[in-house]
Amino acid sequence: xxxxxxxxxxxxxxxxxxxxxxxxxxxxxxxxxxxxxxxxxxxxxxxxxxxxxxxxxxxxxxxxxxxxxxxxxxxxxxxxxxxxxxxxxxxxxxxxxxxxxxxxxxxxxxxxxxxxxxxxxxxxxxxxxxxxxxxxxxxxxxxxxxxxxxxxxxxxxxxxxxxxxxxxxxxxxxxxxxxxxxxxxxxxxxx
Amino acid sequence: xxxxxxxxxxxxxxxxxxxxxxxxxxxxxxxxxxxxxxxxxxxxxxxxxxxxxxxxxxxxxxxxxxxxxxxxxxxxxxxxxxxxxxxxxxxxxxxxxxxxxxxxxxxxxxxxxxxxxxxxxxxxxxxxxxxxxxxxxxxxxxxxxxxxxxxxxxxxxxxxxxxxxxxxxx
Numbered sequence: 390x391x392x393x394x395x396x397x398x399x400x401x402x403x404x405x406x407x408x409x410x411x412x413x414x415x416x417x418x419x420x421x422x423x424x425x426x427x428x429x430x431x432x433x434x435x436x437x438x439x440x441x442x443x444x445x446x447x448x449x450x451x452x453x454x455x456x457x458x459x460x461x462x463x464x465x466x467x468x469x470x471x472x473x474x475x476x477x478x479x480x481x482x483x484x485x486x487x488x489x490x491x492x493x494x495x496x497x498x499x500x501x502x503x504x505x506x507x508x509x510x511x512x513x514x515x516x517x518x519x520x521x522x523x524x525x526x527x528x529x530x531x532x533x534x535x536x537x538x539x540x541x542x543x544x545x546x547x548x549x550x551x552x553x554x555x556x557x558x559x560x561x562x563x564x565x566x567x568x569x570x571x572x573x574x575x576x577x578x579x580x
Numbered sequence: 581x582x583x584x585x586x587x588x589x590x591x592x593x594x595x596x597x598x599x600x601x602x603x604x605x606x607x608x609x610x611x612x613x614x615x616x617x618x619x620x621x622x623x624x625x626x627x628x629x630x631x632x633x634x635x636x637x638x639x640x641x642x643x644x645x646x647x648x649x650x651x652x653x654x655x656x657x658x659x660x661x662x663x664x665x666x667x668x669x670x671x672x673x674x675x676x677x678x679x680x681x682x683x684x685x686x687x688x689x690x691x692x693x694x695x696x697x698x699x700x701x702x703x704x705x706x707x708x709x710x711x712x713x714x715x716x717x718x719x720x721x722x723x724x725x726x727x728x729x730x731x732x733x734x735x736x737x738x739x740x741x742x743x744x745x746x747x748x749x750x
Contacts, residue, residue, distance in 0.1 A: 433650050
């Protein structure tokens with residue numbers, strides 16, 4: 390295809406466009422940084438556990454925040470904002486799952502991870518417990534994993550789960566019950 | 581709900597779930613809860629599932645929290661800003677790329693049409709200059725030869741100029 394040299398007016402025009410794009414981001418820098426510091430580890434943990442892949446969680450974390458910043462939406466509260474972020478993260482994880490990279494792995498606990506077992510807990514017991522949970526989670530549907538994580542790791546209410554997953558609030562109770570029963574059975578608990 | 585406080589077999593939630601989760605979250609479960617709650621959990625399938633699942637997930641959440649090695653907020657903001665700029669510029673350049681494509685297709689089509697019209701004259705010209713060609717029988721006197729030659733010359737000069745203007749701002 391043809392190409393041409395950029396003129397000074399081209400560069401000025403592109404700079405104006407780029408500046409406008411940055412100004413159109415959802416938040417200013419300070420607000421974003423505060424929000425990110427409050428939520429990033431939660432989102433990473435969620436992504437790492439629903440996908441079973443830490444490096445994928447790293448990628449999806451960045452993509453989630455970028456899409457969140459580009460979203461042209463107003464939020465009534467911090468909770469809505471957070472739920473919307475989780476919804477973006479969930480949708481991205483689903484996209485990856487559909488494209489075949491989302492086959493959940495059973496993550497091997499990383500002994501060198503910062504803080505891992507620093508308090509002297511029993512490594513073998515911890516590893517076995519985590520592996521059991523990862524294996525049990527891998528038997529669930531993605532939607533079930535997400536729901537259980539939001540409910541019991543994040544402590545989200547049914548309304549927040551519905552908002553984060555794009556489901557009707559009225560269906561959360563039964564779906565959560567089924568997912569919990571399946572996971573408990575997979576973990577060897579009573580169901 | 582049956583008389584002992586446990587839900588009937590078809591119930592999907594138990595009113596004591598929140599008590600169980602509170603006990604778990606505050607590390608009171610299983611040793612520092614009152615006997616009444618312990619007895620309830622022992623008789624309630626839903627609460628037993630809640631304990632099994634929530635205890636495992638909360639422990640895993642604590643591990644994941646320690647594992648999480650996320651970029652700093654400053655890095656994340658900088659990357660988002662750079663990407664927003666690049667996306668905006670790419671988006672702005674899209675109509676220019678479309679115009680370039682249209683111009684190229686148009687120029688090629690025009691060249692094809694011109695070549696088709698000029699072919700008889702060009703054929704005569706090639707015959708005349710080819711070794712062994714019969715220059716005497718070659719006719720440059722075709723009534724279309726001169727206008728076509730002028731049109732092709734003009735096209736070769738003007739097409740790049742036209743393409744430049746199509747690609748230019750405005």
